[in-house]
Structures are given as C-alpha cells and as structure tokens.
Amino acid sequence: MADPVSRAAAVGAPLSRFPVAARSELPGDLQDRFAEVEERAGFLPNVFAAMAWRPEEARAFFDLHDVLMDKETLGLSRAERELIVVATSGANDCLYCVVAHGAIARIRTRDPYLADQVAVDWRKAPLPPRMKAVLEVAVRLAVSPAEVTAEQLHALEEHGLSRDDIWDVGAIVALFAMSNRLAHWAAIRPNEEFYTLGRLPRP
Amino acid sequence: MADPVSRAAAVGAPLSRFPVAARSELPGDLQDRFAEVEERAGFLPNVFAAMAWRPEEARAFFDLHDVLMDKETLGLSRAERELIVVATSGANDCLYCVVAHGAIARIRTRDPYLADQVAVDWRKAPLPPRMKAVLEVAVRLAVSPAEVTAEQLHALEEHGLSRDDIWDVGAIVALFAMSNRLAHWAAIRPNEEFYTLGRLPRP
Amino acid sequence: MADPVSRAAAVGAPLSRFPVAARSELPGDLQDRFAEVEERAGFLPNVFAAMAWRPEEARAFFDLHDVLMDKETLGLSRAERELIVVATSGANDCLYCVVAHGAIARIRTRDPYLADQVAVDWRKAPLPPRMKAVLEVAVRLAVSPAEVTAEQLHALEEHGLSRDDIWDVGAIVALFAMSNRLAHWAAIRPNEEFYTLGRLPRP
C-alpha cells in the first residue's frame, strides 16, 4: 500500500541523506502526529519524514518546536516567532528552514514579501524597531553566541518583551541552531509546496 | 523547607539570568528525573535547575540528551560522544558545556588531561585518526554548517562509523548547538564540583 | 502627466535612498532603453529607476550588464550566468539581486526551485559538477578575492569552459560585486512582481 513518506522519497532527489522510515512502522503517537500535521498543511513537511527513523529524537524535537512556536503572547506573536526562525536560518544558509518557515511566515504575517526580505537582509526589512532589536540579538546568538550580553537582553525588555518572551527568543534561536544543523547534516530537501505557499497578496 | 535548587540560586552569583523554579513545584516526572540525576552525580547540575521553569522544554531537552549521549556503539563510545560535545562547545566558547561535559569526559575517558586538550585545541590532542576525523567534521558542522559535504560524511564510514553513528555525530553537534546557545543566553553557571571532577589520574 | 518611475516611487516605501529621476527628464537613449526593458518585462525593474538620476553611470552599468548577461555560449548559458549572479548575491546578502535575478533565473532555467536553492545554499543545489565548480570559484571571487588562484581558473577549462567563458565568470562576479554594493548603499527595493515570477512549474 502506498505510504506518503516512502512515496515522497521515491520521486526525484532523496529528501534526506539518511533512511526515511515508512510511516506505517512508526510508533502510534507519531503516526497520529504526522497525520494531524499533514491534514492541517495539506502535505507532510519533509522534516517529519527525515526525522522519523529516530522516533525518540523526533518526538522531543517536535515537542520543543510546538511549545515554542505555537504560542502567541503580547510581546511575541506567532508570526514574529517565524521571522526569528527565518532570519537566523538565513544567517546559517539553511535551505530547508528558510523555505519552509519562509512559507509559514508569509501565511502568518499575511505579507507575501516580508519573509524573503528577512531571510536575505533583515536589517533593511520593513519592520518596526522592536522587531529589528529582536532580530539583531537573535542573529547574534545564532552566529556569535558568546557576544550576547545581559545588556542586550535587558534592551528587549524596553521594547516591551516580557521575561518569558525574552527566554523564548533565545530558545527559538537555540532550537533552530539545532534544526539548521540537522537539515544541513541530512541535506533535508524542502517540499516543493513550500516554495509557493502564501506568495499571492491577500485581497 | 530548604529546596536544593533555590538554595543553590541563593548563594553567590545566580545560576541563570532567568527564574529558577523550586523543585517542589516541578511536575512529578521531572522531580523524579532530577532526583535520579542528583543521586548518580552527587549534585544536581545547574542546567537542570536553569531549565526547570520550562518543564515541557526541559523534558524534551533532557530526552534528546539522554537518547544521544547515554549510548554506546562500536563506532562511537560514550566517552567519544562527550569529546564531540567538548570540542564543539569549546568552539562556541560555552563555559557551562566545556566545564560540565569536560568533567564527564574526564570520567568516561579515564584521562585527566584529554578533555582540556580537546576543548582548547582538538587538532593537537593525542587522539587516533578516527576521532580526529570525527572532530574535524563535527566542529565544521558547529561553526560553518553549510560547508559540510556528503563526501565528508562518507569519509566517516571509512573510519568505521555506521550510518547510525554518523547521524549521531550530527545530532550531538546539533543538540549542543542548541545547548550552548541556551547556556549563553541564560548565562548558566557551571557547578563548582565540575571543575575538579576526574582531575586525578587513575591509579 | 503620470510618469511610471515617479509613480512607483510615490507608493509605499521608497525604491531608493537617493532621488528617483522622472523618466521624461532622462536622455533620449535611456528613455528608449527603459521603454524597451519595460515592454519586454511588463514592468520597469527598480534598479533602472534607482540609477536614472545618474545617466552616465546608468548607461555604462547597463551596457556592462547586457554584454555579459545577454550572451549564450557553449560553455556558459544565459541561465547559468543568472545562477552565478544569484549565488554571489546570496553570499553578499543583496535582496534586490537575489529577488530580481532569482526571478530571471527561474524563467531561464525553467525550474521554479533552483534559484532559491542556489541563493541559500549553492553547495547542495541539484547542479552538475561543472556548475558546482563554476559557483565555487565564483563565490570565492565574490567573498575572498585574493584567494582565487590560477589553478582554480585552469580547472574551469577542464570542465569545458573556454577562455572567454572563464573571463565572463570573473566579469559577472565583478559586475555584481558592484551591483550588490550599489543596491545595499541605496537600499534599492525589488519590484513586487519579481517575487512571484516563474514560480509555477512549467506544464
């Protein structure tokens, strides 16, 4: 019987340098989780397929993702969290994360241009000073982590981020420091759907 | 009643820039997990205390850690996994991970000098060619992830690492790319015990 | 009377940090040139509008562009020339050139994904060894020009590039080293049309 993950892997370039587990062989909770994501998105993002051969790691990785990214606070919206991912993944030259989270950012910001602007050159992107400040320290943590200072964290408070929001900024950057490296290591290929999602301006 | 985590936080410099949850308020599974670690190590490593205010993140983070680090294969021993952590954390200037995992590496390698050698200058450390090859690509993934190539991964096979071991190398580097950044962001202080653990040569 | 360039400049964010000349005030040859480009593309790319206040520089700049980019040889096609621009502009974080030449590259390669892949991480893009070799030395010339050696140029001959093609590789990189810096200096905004051009797979 056809199985989405192995079907995807069979067409064209492989989606990972490592084995792609058949979904029918995954633990039940991951099968359910994958099915839910697939239903919501319309397709299963390749990072799920690429992580599936390591169920324990996959479970922990997606738990971390969901608790940090599916969260809306006064100081840091879902859309803004995606932009942090896009900016730092751009700094790490990570195709999977730039393309996949660029698509999600286009949808969440309802802006068809902003994600590309942030991925290539966040400094000139049309963002308010608060987000410029967030991205500046986020990219520094991604690229030169020892150069982040307590003063830079406090400065985010002055932009209205709560202590929880500030932790989230660091934790999101840290999570995608991991994610970018897994994607580079396994050469995870973005799904073709991500390239076009959210590119048309909302009427 | 005195509670180890909050006691630690009350003495001297804070162990994190963020709140340290009282252990008595943690979910039961984390209380048990912390107790078990504390019993084995003789003290609770500060990273547990620092992550505790975010139980879901803590749970996933320590799950990832345990599945990747508490694992002994023919191609990659527990001691060698610690050396990967030490080398890449050194490249990221991460005090917590260099000191804490340096201590664990001293214990697991039964060598009181090797961890410091690997942390400061892995290239000249007295290691066999296989571990030199592992650390070279590991540090590259940590510092310049886009420059890792398929050829470099294949070269590890020639040194006897299995496909699973090679994934583990990348996953460990990725996990500590996250861990190093959390430790920098929160300025997590290493426990004083780590500085001296395993420093005396085995008789 | 409405004038396309000034109209574009009047809506939303400015397309340049510097003045945008009214097209009706340009020298005749530039008016003709702009009209021809606009007719072919369906819109006037903002770099024309941004350069227009300096007619002599604009003329020389577009002459250089056309002689190097509108050229098809056995060793270096129009599409491949665009990919050189995309890879090196990605290395320079130049939004205008990544977005505008990414669009042209999508059209010329008839591939809706390749330009993004090359812009973010050319090393893993699905390209033949010849183009990998071209992009490797092209990005080196863009980023670390003193490190290019005669041996690296000769290696391109072994991949079938003629002496003229090799000059063209260097001259294209050099031209966009200039172009990327003009676009950064003036903060030239890409036309919105470029973001979506060529994104649908050819039937």
Added chain:
Amino acid sequence: MADPVSRAAAVGAPLSRFPVAARSELPGDLQDRFAEVEERAGFLPNVFAAMAWRPEEARAFFDLHDVLMDKETLGLSRAERELIVVATSGANDCLYCVVAHGAIARIRTRDPYLADQVAVDWRKAPLPPRMKAVLEVAVRLAVSPAEVTAEQLHALEEHGLSRDDIWDVGAIVALFAMSNRLAHWAAIRPNEEFYTLGRLPRP
C-alpha cells in the same frame, strides 16, 4: 611596427592571465582614449591593456571610472576619491589598485606617505575626522556591505557631504569592488612606473 601594449606584454611576466589585444586592432575610440591616457601619464596603465580584448566592457568600465573619479566637489575632492579607492583596495588585497591608485593618490594629495598609510591602516592615517568617517563606511561597504545602515549614510551629511557626494562614495566603492575582482581574476600586473611615482616630497 612596435605596438606599446603587445611590447609590454612581451617583456617579463605577463600583464594579465588573459589575452592582450594589439592596440592597432582596437576600435578607433579606444585607440584614441588609450593614446590620450598614455600621453597624460607617460605610459599606458596595464589595466587598459588587460581590458582591451573586451572593447565593450572596457569602454563602459572606463566611462564609469572617469565620471566618478575625474570629479571635484566641495565635499569630495579628486584626491579624496583616490583615497577611498586605496583604502578599499587595501582591504581587498588588490595589488594593482593599491599600487596604481596609490601613485595617483600621492600625486593628487601632494603627500608622499599618505597613500601607503591609508592602504595599510586607514584608521591611524593622519586624516581629518571627515575623511575618517568616509573611509569607515567605505571600507564597511567594501567588506561587509549588508552592515551599512541609513544612519551611517546620514552621518556623512553631518560631515558636510552632499547627497551627490554620498552617492559618489558608494559608487566609487562599488566600482572598485568590481575593479579589484577583475584585477585578481586576471592577475593584472601594475606597471613598474606606478611604484615610484610621487614618492619624493614636493619642495
């Protein structure tokens, strides 16, 4: 009959890795232009010989050069324009441009030491604050173009540069980003005359 370009190419190391066209075969306008430069300088700078095999590129390149460099404004003299070239070419390790434009800078500044000082370490060169500010942002555009901000451009206004002068700073840096890369790519050799021109203090 002897032809200066081919004569130069025949003696000692080649002046370029690419063919050097005989001047007698150049288009008439380039022959005139080369003759004029040669008459003024006393010799033909090798960059003319090296570009000659590509007449269209040569024409556009020298047009750009002349319109930006042969220009004296209140805010940016000819001598100061040369110092921008020298500082950024030094940052790019470009021998041809450091030596040739160093010579021109010695002549235009009437200072036998300043060009070397700017080429090696512009920060400590004996320059007024205005030129220090110009060179700081010029070298940043040359080396890290994405890090140039609107505030840095505005700061040049406070040093008395007009909007036109500020464009010129960026355009000169951009032109020599191209020129440095062409010189590296073709390994263009500086004429020996440049090394000594203007080295004696004016009486």
Added chain:
Amino acid sequence: MADPVSRAAAVGAPLSRFPVAARSELPGDLQDRFAEVEERAGFLPNVFAAMAWRPEEARAFFDLHDVLMDKETLGLSRAERELIVVATSGANDCLYCVVAHGAIARIRTRDPYLADQVAVDWRKAPLPPRMKAVLEVAVRLAVSPAEVTAEQLHALEEHGLSRDDIWDVGAIVALFAMSNRLAHWAAIRPNEEFYTLGRLPRP
C-alpha cells in the same frame, strides 16, 4: 646521570616538535635560571625545555616574560596580568598557555574557578568593570590588532590604569601573541602538574 629535561622528553609524547637540549649543555646562566624556576615551581615548565635549544632566544624571551609578568602595580596586579594571558591565549586556542598560565592565575587569584571562566568566556566571568575593560581591549589587540584605537587606550586611564600599566597591557598581549605562536608551532605540551595546580578552594 639523569637530566630532568631529557628525562621529561623521553616519557610519553614529545614535549616539542623540535629538539630538546640537555640541560647540562646549556649556558651557565640558563642552567641557573632553569634550576631556580624548577625549585620555585617544583618542576620545570615545558616551555623552558622547548626553548632551551635556542639559548639566545630563550634568554630574551624569559627576560621579556619576567619584566612584564613579575610586576605588581596599583593598576595591574600580578594576578590580573595572568588573566590577560589566559584570556588572549584562550582566544588563540593555545593549550600550553591556557593550561600553564591558567594554573598560575588560579594560584595568584586564589580562585579555583576564575581562570577557566576567563579562558573560555571572559565576557561573563565574575570580574569588576575595570578588568572587563582591560580584557576587552586586550583580546581585541590579540585578535584584530588594527581595530584598537587611541580612545580605547584612554578609556583604560578612566579605569585607573596608569600610562605604564596601559603599555604593560599591550606588551603582555604582544608577548603572548609571540608565545602562543611558538607553542602552536612547536606543539609544546603542558606539564601534567599544571592541570591540577590551584584547583582546590583555599580554606
């Protein structure tokens, strides 16, 4: 008769990539100097053994060391001088200097943790603002010497350093720029004693 230097060299890994002179063959003044150091420290640091085959260089090198490091001023104590060595040697990944001067710093600061903290991440080490300011400019001189400015030197005066102290900061960094490179070139192995010296908290 057994000779300490050659005995050390005969056991385990060599202490240098270059010949290690027998102490009995050294000039008398160096024999005396080595004996004095050995008596004070309890062992002869390997850098003495490694430099011994070049007596004139050794003499000058140790003279420079002693005049700069065995000096206590109001503005810069012996302990603080060692911390400058540790921070800049950490930035240069120099195992010998990090381990040997880390040990001396532990003894002179009477702090078993501070040297490791400074070696790995001086920015977060528990130091007063004066030492943070000293280490910031010291590490800059070590890593990016052209970026040190007169203003940065003057700032040290405001922290209470005299003109002599400020010279000493620069001279110490410069001396260990040399020392780090000699240790890398010869792969000088730290004595095992250094790893544990001063690690126990003073009662």
Added chain:
Amino acid sequence: MADPVSRAAAVGAPLSRFPVAARSELPGDLQDRFAEVEERAGFLPNVFAAMAWRPEEARAFFDLHDVLMDKETLGLSRAERELIVVATSGANDCLYCVVAHGAIARIRTRDPYLADQVAVDWRKAPLPPRMKAVLEVAVRLAVSPAEVTAEQLHALEEHGLSRDDIWDVGAIVALFAMSNRLAHWAAIRPNEEFYTLGRLPRP
C-alpha cells in the same frame, strides 16, 4: 643639547602614543646599540625610539630580532626572512612593519617591487614554489595559529628547509606577531626615509 630621538618626536605627529626617552638617558649599552644602528642605516628607526622608555624590554626585543633576522642559512636567506616579516605584517595591517621591513626587503632582495607585491598579495607575487610554501604557512601561523599542522611543517622540509630553518620561520612570525601588536598599540610612525629606500632599480 640636541638629541636625535627627542628631536624626531618634537616634529610633526608623535612617533608613539607613549613617552619617548631621551637617548642621553638610556643605559650605555642601548646608547651604543642605537648609535650603531643609526650609523649603519643613516637614521634611527622609530621603533628604537618608541621602545627606549622600557630599556629591559627594548634590549630583549632587539636581541630576539637580531638573532633571528641577521642570519643567513642555505634554506632561508636574510632577504627571505624579511619577506616573511612583510607578508605577515601585511596580514596584520601593521604600517610600521610593512614600511620599515618593506624597505629592508627591497634592499636585501635588490628588487624594488617585490616587497610591495608580498605585502599586498603574496599569493600572486613572483616567487619560487619554496617561498610560496613558506609564506603560506607563515601567514597561517600569523592569522590562524591553531590551524598549523605537523604535516605543514614537514612539507617545508621537502622544500629544502632544515629543522633550524623551520623553527626560524615560526620564530620570525611569532616575533612579528609581537612587534605588529606593539606597533599598533603605540601607533609607532615609520620614519619617512623608509618609504623611499631601495625603490630605484639597481643598474
């Protein structure tokens, strides 16, 4: 009474950011040494004046210089030693050493162009493979000392350098790592004489 050092310091820009001792107040051996250098060169190089206020450091520094630089071996001539200084000082953007040792290199190589070529871009300088190999590892030791490997040192043996010559390469680079940093720290100004010395081709 007129005193060369203080006279030099009194005219124009200071030769150092630190005090310049009157020569009449120096210890006798340094007075003799300075007089001898001055007689041979025709003027006193400013580095002597700048170091003079610290007689012990000056003595050791010039001893190190003389023992390493005034030495001619089959594998490494005086001229070649100067080229090592020029290449690494160029990499460190050190004006004093580039200008002063560039002059000495012009004299010792009897080539009026080579020193500038090596200072700006040693890779393309007209040097035999042996010197290219020497400069490659020398510049690596200067800029990225941890990346020097035993294999790279052995490769110099294959180019005919003796073990002593190889040590000298490293020791010269190390000495000028110190010298470049002292010159940056004190902003030591090169004597004007150095700029023109040896610039005329030998008849």
